[in-house]
Amino acid sequence: MSTTYNTLVTSDVDLQPYNTLQVAAKASHFAAIESIDQLQEILQHSQADGQPLLVLGGGSNILFADDFDGLVLHVEIMGKEILKETDDHVWLKIGAGENWHQTVRYCVEQGWGGIENLSLIPGTVGAAPIQNIGAYGVELAQVFEWLEAAHIESGEAHRFDKEDCRFGYRDSIFKNELKGQYLVTQVVLKLSKDPQLNTSYGAIQSELEKRGISEPTIRDISDIVIDIRNSKLPNPDTLGNAGSFFKNPVVKNKVFERIKAAYPGAPGYSMGDEETKIPAGWLIEEAGWKGKIVGNAGTYKQQALVIVNHGGATGKEILALANKIRTSVADTFGIELVPEVNIIG
Ligand SMILES: Cc1cc2nc3c(=O)[nH]c(=O)nc-3n(C[C@H](O)[C@H](O)[C@H](O)COP(=O)(O)OP(=O)(O)OC[C@H]3O[C@@H](n4cnc5c(N)ncnc54)[C@H](O)[C@@H]3O)c2cc1C
Numbered sequence: 001m002s003t004t005y006n007t008l009v010t011s012d013v014d015l016q017p018y019n020t021l022q023v024a025a026k027a028s029h030f031a032a033i034e035s036i037d038q039l040q041e042i043l044q045h046s047q048a049d050g051q052p053l054l055v056l057g058g059g060s061n062i063l064f065a066d067d068f069d070g071l072v073l074h075v076e077i078m079g080k081e082i083l084k085e086t087d088d089h090v091w092l093k094i095g096a097g098e099n100w101h102q103t104v105r106y107c108v109e110q111g112w113g114g115i116e117n118l119s120l121i122p123g124t125v126g127a128a129p130i131q132n133i134g135a136y137g138v139e140l141a142q143v144f145e146w147l148e149a150a151h152i153e154s155g156e157a158h159r160f161d162k163e164d165c166r167f168g169y170r171d172s173i174f175k176n177e178l179k180g181q182y183l184v185t186q187v188v189l190k191l192s193k194d195p196q197l198n199t200s201y202g203a204i205q206s207e208l209e210k211r212g213i214s215e216p217t218i219r220d221i222s223d224i225v226i227d228i229r230n231s232k233l234p235n236p237d238t239l240g241n242a243g244s245f246f247k248n249p250v251v252k253n254k255v256f257e258r259i260k261a262a263y264p265g266a267p268g269y270s271m272g273d274e275e276t277k278i279p280a281g282w283l284i285e286e287a288g289w290k291g292k293i294v295g296n297a298g299t300y301k302q303q304a305l306v307i308v309n310h311g312g313a314t315g316k317e318i319l320a321l322a323n324k325i326r327t328s329v330a331d332t333f334g335i336e337l338v339p340e341v342n343i344i345g
Contacts, residue, residue, distance in 0.1 A: 005045045008038060009071065018074065019059035020122060021307075022240030023315040025345075027054075029071040034097075036185055039073070040155040046071050053152050054344065055183045057124035058099070061131065061242055063322075065315040066345030073152070075126050077185050080106070090191045091145060096126025096184045100133070108222045113195025114143040116222040117204075120229045122236060122243070126184040130174045131340065132167040136201040136225055141167035143189045149182035158182070169277075170247050170340055197221055203228050234300050240309030241300065245322055246280040246337040259333055280329075280337055281305035287328045297321045319343065 013030035016022060029051065033039045046053060052070030056062070076097040084091040090112050094103055104119045117138035121128075128140050129147055146161045166173040174182060197216055199205055207224045208216055216224075234241050256268045256276040263286065268276040284290065284304040291301035296313035298321070300306040307318055307325075326337045 004041050008032070008042055009045075013072070015059075015064055015068070015072070018056060018072075019062055019064055019242075020236035020240060021059075021063055021242050021313075021315075021318060022236075022309050023064050023313065023318065025064035025315055026067040027072040028067075028069050030074065031071060032074045032076045033183070034076045034078070036077075036150055036155075036157060039150055039183060039185075042071075042073070043152065043155040053180075055152065055180070057096070057127035058122055060122035060236065061127065061340070062342045062344060063242065063315055063318055064344050065319045068344060073183060075124060075183065075185075077126070083188060088193055090193065091188055092191060093186055093188045094125045095186060096124060098125045099123075100125055100128055104222065107191055108219050111218065112191035112193060113197065113218045114138075114191045115140075115189065116218045117198055117201075117225055119222040119225040125187050129165055129167075129172055129184060129187060131170045132165075132172050134170065136204060136228075137198045139167070139169075141165075143191060145188040145190045147184050147188065148186040149184045152181060152183050157185070169250070232302060234306060234308055239300075240311075240313070241306050242341045244280070244305045244340050245307040246284075246305060246326075247340045248277050248280045249283070249335050249337060250275050250277045251335060252276075255335070278335070279305075283329045283333055283335060283337070284325055287325070287332045289325055289328065294321050294324070299325070315345065 009029050009031045011029055013027045015025045015027050031042050054068055054070060054072050056072050056074050077095040078097050079095040081093045082090055083093050100123050101120050103125055104115050108116055117136040118133060121133050121135060129144060133140050144162055146159055148157060148159055150157050195218060199208060199216065204224055213220055250271055253274055253276055256278065260266050267282055268278050271277050281304050289299050290304035292298055293310060295317050296310050297318045298308055298310055300308050307322060329335055329337050
């Protein structure tokens with residue numbers, strides 16, 4: 001192996017500091033990727049020894065259910081560059097290793113709108129397209145232009161336009177057909193200098209009224225979203241978690257009507273003529289799991305959709321709890337919950 005490879009790759013690395021669920025797990029090999037050249041150098045050798053590869057960003061949407069016997073590629077590609085600017089818009093190219101929330105705040109400072117509702121989502125810019133991050137009525141897809149990614153077997157660079165990414169609700173081609181095949185290196189967003197602010201979300205509206213703000217700025221929305229999130233969600237620095245553990249299920253209207261007949265207070269959001277989205281947190285809470293503690297793991301006392309590590313929970317313990325919750329919701333409502341968190345091992 002080359003000297004460069006040996007200086008870039010370390011062995012037997014503790015992954016606990018690299019995942020927000022704070023699960024103890026080991027990676028047999030680990031490398032920080034700061035450029036595509038470094039990646040290509042590493043790939044040449046890792047292909048030779050055939051070990052599995054895992055791309056890792058901020059570790060805020062991942063559960064290490066076991067040790068990872070392979071090479072973790074920790075994305076640390078940094079930088080921001082304005083590709084193009086008009087009177088109305090800015091096309092910003094961002095390194096995949098940049099922190100998402102800091103990027104949002106940078107754009108807020110510049111007066112560039114479009115991602116302020118996505119303030120305080122943990123993780124990296126490169127992971128944002130993987131599940132098309134979304135919150136408070138906005139999804140990444142709305143501002144996304146294209147991304148650059150390296151094929152993790154050949155190291156070859158590819159460009160993916162918006163249509164190529166097949167964005168859906170917490171979904172993209174990178175969670176399906178191309179799962180685990182590409183490392184996103186750069187993301188390009190189109191931001192607006194005169195944005196249409198999205199204040200449709202009830203909690204944002206009531207906060208604006210409470211603060212007496214009738215003409216909100218981008219910064220007002222970002223500040224409000226930060227405050228709402230801080231009041232609702234556990235801070236992963238103090239209580240290990242990966243945000244929503246499951247996706248909100250989208251069911252046929254007749255399934256929702258059946259649930260509504262048994263539970264008149266059941267919440268549901270129409271998704272066109274035929275389907276309804278049901279908050280997974282409500283299903284889990286109704287099935288009796290809100291705030292429950294099982295061993296060292298549990299669900300968050302204010303939001304049953306968030307699985308938390310009360311300290312020392314293993315990945316297996318958290319996975320076992322998630323499976324119990326899934327079975328319980330399936331038995332109670334006949335609905336299969338699908339994890340939003342990426343389970344490794
Ligand atoms: C408290 C909390 C709140 C959250 N709230 C939200 C929310 O409101 N909305 C939302 O959508 N999500 C939310 N999340 C989930 C999470 O923050 C996002 O999914 C985020 O985009 C994950 O980024 P990451 O860098 O931590 O990814 P990781 O957890 O490191 O990785 C996630 C997946 O993406 C892959 N991946 C990571 N980086 C790359 C890359 N550069 N190229 C290719 N693949 C890559 C990994 O292999 C893995 O499969 C929340 C999480 C927490 C802990």
